[in-house]
Amino acid sequence: MLSKVSSRSFSSSALARASAPIKITSAPLAVSPAVSSLKVIVNGAGSKSGPAGLAHLTSTFSFLDTQSKSALRLKRESEFLGGAYKSYVTRDAIVLDATFLKEDLPYFVTALGSVLTESTYKPHELSEIVLPAVKATYNAAVSSASFIALEELHALSFRKGLGSPLYFDGTKSYSVEDISAFAKSAFTADAVEIVSSNVTESDLQSFIADSAFSSLPASGLASSAKPATFVGAESRIRSAGPTAAAIGLPIEDASTYALLSAYLTSEIESTLSTQISTSIKTYKDASLFYFVAESSSSAEVAAAIKKAAAALKSAKGLAKFAKLAQFQTGLTGGKDTVSVSKFNYVAVGDIDALPFADEL
Amino acid sequence: MFSKRFLSTSVAKAKITQLANGLTVATKSVPSSTSTIGLYSAAGSRAENPYNSGVSTLLGSVLAKSAYSSSLASGVIVSSSNSKETTGVTFSFANGALSDALSVFEKTLSTKAVESTFSDAELIKSEAEKAASFSESLEEKPIERVLEHLTSTAFQSTSLALPTYGKAETVGTLEPMDLTSFFGKYFINSNLALVGTGDVDHEKLIEFASKLTFASGVKPVTKPAKFLGSEVRLRDDTLPSAYVAIAAKGESVLSPNYYVAKVAAKVNGSYSTASPFYKLQGGKLADLVSEYHLADTFSHFSTSYSDTGLWGFVTKSSNIDNLDDLIHFTLKDWGRLSTSISEAEIERAKSALKVELLGTEVTPLEASDKLASDALVSGFEASAAEIVSRIDKVTTSDVTKWAQATLYDQDIAVSGTGQIEALFDYNRIRNDMSMMRW
Numbered sequence: 001m002l003s004k005v006s007s008r009s010f011s012s013s014a015l016a017r018a019s020a021p022i023k024i025t026s027a028p029l030a031v032s033p034a035v036s037s038l039k040v041i042v043n044g045a046g047s048k049s050g051p052a053g054l055a056h057l058t059s060t061f062s063f064l065d066t067q068s069k070s071a072l073r074l075k076r077e078s079e080f081l082g083g084a085y086k087s088y089v090t091r092d093a094i095v096l097d098a099t100f101l102k103e104d105l106p107y108f109v110t111a112l113g114s115v116l117t118e119s120t121y122k123p124h125e126l127s128e129i130v131l132p133a134v135k136a137t138y139n140a141a142v143s144s145a146s147f148i149a150l151e152e153l154h155a156l157s158f159r160k161g162l163g164s165p166l167y168f169d170g171t172k173s174y175s176v177e178d179i180s181a182f183a184k185s186a187f188t189a190d191a192v193e194i195v196s197s198n199v200t201e202s203d204l205q206s207f208i209a210d211s212a213f214s215s216l217p218a219s220g221l222a223s224s225a226k227p228a229t230f231v232g233a234e235s236r237i238r239s240a241g242p243t244a245a246a247i248g249l250p251i252e253d254a255s256t257y258a259l260l261s262a263y264l265t266s267e268i269e270s271t272l273s274t275q276i277s278t279s280i281k282t283y284k285d286a287s288l289f290y291f292v293a294e295s296s297s298s299a300e301v302a303a304a305i306k307k308a309a310a311a312l313k314s315a316k317g318l319a320k321f322a323k324l325a326q327f328q329t330g331l332t333g334g335k336d337t338v339s340v341s342k343f344n345y346v347a348v349g350d351i352d353a354l355p356f357a358d359e360l
Numbered sequence: 361m362f363s364k365r366f367l368s369t370s371v372a373k374a375k376i377t378q379l380a381n382g383l384t385v386a387t388k389s390v391p392s393s394t395s396t397i398g399l400y401s402a403a404g405s406r407a408e409n410p411y412n413s414g415v416s417t418l419l420g421s422v423l424a425k426s427a428y429s430s431s432l433a434s435g436v437i438v439s440s441s442n443s444k445e446t447t448g449v450t451f452s453f454a455n456g457a458l459s460d461a462l463s464v465f466e467k468t469l470s471t472k473a474v475e476s477t478f479s480d481a482e483l484i485k486s487e488a489e490k491a492a493s494f495s496e497s498l499e500e501k502p503i504e505r506v507l508e509h510l511t512s513t514a515f516q517s518t519s520l521a522l523p524t525y526g527k528a529e530t531v532g533t534l535e536p537m538d539l540t541s542f543f544g545k546y547f548i549n550s551n552l553a554l555v556g557t558g559d560v561d562h563e564k565l566i567e568f569a570s571k572l573t574f575a576s577g578v579k580p581v582t583k584p585a586k587f588l589g590s591e592v593r594l595r596d597d598t599l600p601s602a603y604v605a606i607a608a609k610g611e612s613v614l615s616p617n618y619y620v621a622k623v624a625a626k627v628n629g630s631y632s633t634a635s636p637f638y639k640l641q642g643g644k645l646a647d648l649v650s651e652y653h654l655a656d657t658f659s660h661f662s663t664s665y666s667d668t669g670l671w672g673f674v675t676k677s678s679n680i681d682n683l684d685d686l687i688h689f690t691l692k693d694w695g696r697l698s699t700s701i702s703e704a705e706i707e708r709a710k711s712a713l714k715v716e717l718l719g720t721e722v723t724p725l726e727a728s729d730k731l732a733s734d735a736l737v738s739g740f741e742a743s744a745a746e747i748v749s750r751i752d753k754v755t756t757s758d759v760t761k762w763a764q765a766t767l768y769d770q771d772i773a774v775s776g777t778g779q780i781e782a783l784f785d786y787n788r789i790r791n792d793m794s795m796m797r798w
Contacts, residue, residue, distance in 0.1 A: 032718035032719070032744035032747075033744055033745075034714065034718050034744045034745070034747075034748050035714070035715060035718045035719040035744075037719065060636055063636075063637070064636070071637070071640055072640045075637050075640040075641065075642070076640070076642050079641075079642045079708050079711070079712065080704075080707065080708050080711060081711060082710075082711025082712060082714050082715045083711075083715065084715055084719065099715055099719040100715065100719075101711070101714060101715065129636050129639070130636065132633075133634065133635070133636035136633070136634040137634070140634070262432075265432065266429065266432040266433065269428075269429070271490075272490045272493055272494060272497075273493075320433050321432075321433055322435075323433070323434055323435025323436075323453075323454065323457060323460065324432055324433060324434075324435045325435075326435060326454045326457075327394060327435045327436075327437065327452070327453060327454040327457075330393050330454070
C-alpha cells in the first residue's frame, strides 16, 4: 500500500544537517497507547508577529500543496493510514497538530517537516481554500460577544504585538508573496519546538534528522523584548446580539491573580442566562488577567462587571481560595490582598446599559 | 518528572470492582493535573415517565447546587451530568486533594445531606425553573433539536422517547416528592457506580465505597425500546438552513456488530465546509456533496444504548432547494454498503475509527462520564488493545452482511427542522433505502 519508507526519501542534505537541533519535549500520554501525537509549535509565528492577520493566513496554508506532495495526496494518504491533522494560530505561535496510529510516525514527521519547508503558497489556494476557511473561523469567533471583548482587551492592554487580532479579519489584503515571505522568516529551526506524545524519543530524533525539519534555517526572529503594556483604557463597541463586558490588565504576579480569579469565580457565579469567565492568559512574554461576563440581558452584565470591578479595587482574604486557584490554573502561592486602581475595560453589545470605566 | 511517570506506566486499563453489596467501583488513570470522582446511577431519562420527565436532570442539579458554593473554597467543583441511561454527581479537584473531594462527597450525598437537600423546596423550585429553561434552550439549537426528536420518533412510546434533559413543561413543575421517590428507587447499591478518573487510587476508593450507606435492593429493569419507522417535521422557515437527521435501527452497546456499525458510519464519516480540506476528502458522498454544494455539514453516527441503537446521519444545508438531492444521494450511498463497497473504503473507515476512538484527548470529567456508563451499562470498559483488535477484525463482507440485514430496505426515522420544504414525504425517502438496480 502506501510506502512508509519511500515517504522519507527526500531527506536533507549534509549541509542542512548542520543547523541548530530542534527542541523536542514529550508530553504525558493523553490518548491511548495505540495512538501517537505530534505538536509542532512554531514560536514567534503567532498573530503577535507580523502584520495583523498574516499569521492566521499562513497557518491556514498548512497541509496544502508542497513541492513533493499535493494537498489532495496528503489528505487521501493520511485517511488511509488513519491520521488527522490540523493547524491553528495562537498569539505566540502557529501550531501544527497531528494525531495518528503509532506505526505511522515517519510518515507524519515527513509531512509536518514538509509543511514548514516546502509549502508552495499558490494563489488559487489562497482564494479558493484559505480565504473561505479563515472567514469561517473568524465569523464563528466573532459571533461571541465575549470573544470580541477579550480581543479588544488585548488591544487595549498591549496595543501592538499581543494586541493584534488573533484572526484575519479582512481589513487588509495580502498576496501569496506576503504569506510566503512571512513563513520563510518565521519557520526557522530555533523557533520550532516539537511536543510528542507516545513516541519513542530516539526514533523521533532520527526521523527528524532524516526529514525536512533538518533543512530549516538556523536564525529565527529576534527574541522579543518584554512588550509595552497599558492600563486605564476603555473601549465601547456597539453591536447587535448578546452583551458582554470585560475588565483586565497585564500582570506580572500570576499567582496572586490566580487567587483573585478563583475568588471572583466563587463570588460571581455563572447563571443560566449569564456566563462568567475569569482566568489568566499566559503568553511567552506577558500575562493578562481578565474577567468577562456575557448575557442576553445587559442589566445582568452591568451588575456582574460592577461587582468584579469593586473586587479588583480591594480584594481581601484571597488566601482562602488557594485550593481553587490550584485546581483552575495549577498555580500556588500569591498574596492575600489585591488592590488595583487602574485597569482596562471593554463593553460590547447594548452598551447603553453598561457603566463607563470611571463609574466602576 | 510528571510526564515520565505517565509514559512509563502507559495508560492504565480501567479497574472495575463490584462490592458485596452490589455497588460498583470503577477507576481509570487519566494523565491530567486534575481528577474527578463521581457517583452515578444507571437511571437517566429512560427511567422517567411523561409525568416526571426531567426528574433525573433536576435531581443531579439540585444535589450539585446544594454543595457547589460551599465547596469552591476547598478547591472542589461539584457538577452533575445526565444521559439517557445515567445520572451522575461529580466532584473535580486538583491532583492530591482526594481527601477534600471525599469529604465534600460525604457532605453532599450522605443520607442526611440528601434528605435535607430534598426538603429545601425553594432550592428545588429555582433549580426546576433553570432546568426548564435549559431544556427550552436545547430546542433552540437546530442540530440538537433534530437529533433529540429523531430518537423520540424512532423509539416513540418507549422509555427512549423522552428528551434527555426532560420536557420543559414537566420539569418546571416537579416537586420535592418527585426527587425523593426517584432517589429512593434508583440510587440503590445495585444500580450505582462510584467512579474515579485522573489520579485516583482504586483501593482507596473501594475503602471509601464500603462505608457508603445507600439502600440495597434489586437492580431496576428498563423495558426494551422498540424502533418504529416514522417521521417528525418541525418546519421553521425563519431558520437560515434546513436541518435533517435520518436513521435506521442500529446496534446496542453489547451487540457483536457494535464495531461493524461504527466502521460503516465512518465510510462516509463527516463533512464540514468550514474545514480547509473539505474538498479533498476521500469519501464518495463528500465528493458529490462538495461538487454540487448539497450541504454545509453532515455527520454519520452509530449511537448505541443498552438494548438498541440508531445508525444514520445528521445534516445542515443552506442549499434548501436541493435538499431532495442531498437525501437521495446520501441514502443511495448507504445502499453501496450492502452491494458494492470497496475494501479500500472499509480500510480507510477502520483507520479513521481507530484514531477517533483512541486519539481523542479527554479530561478526567469526560472520562468519568464514559467510564460510568461503561461500568453500569456493559460492566466493562474495552482497553485500547481490545478496541484495535476488534476493529481490525471487521471485514468488508462483515459490513456488507450487516448492512444487508440492518439498512437495506429497512424502515427509517426522519426528523427535520428549518426550511425543509424540499424534504420529500416519508415514502419517497424510504424508497431510497433499496434500489431497483445495483
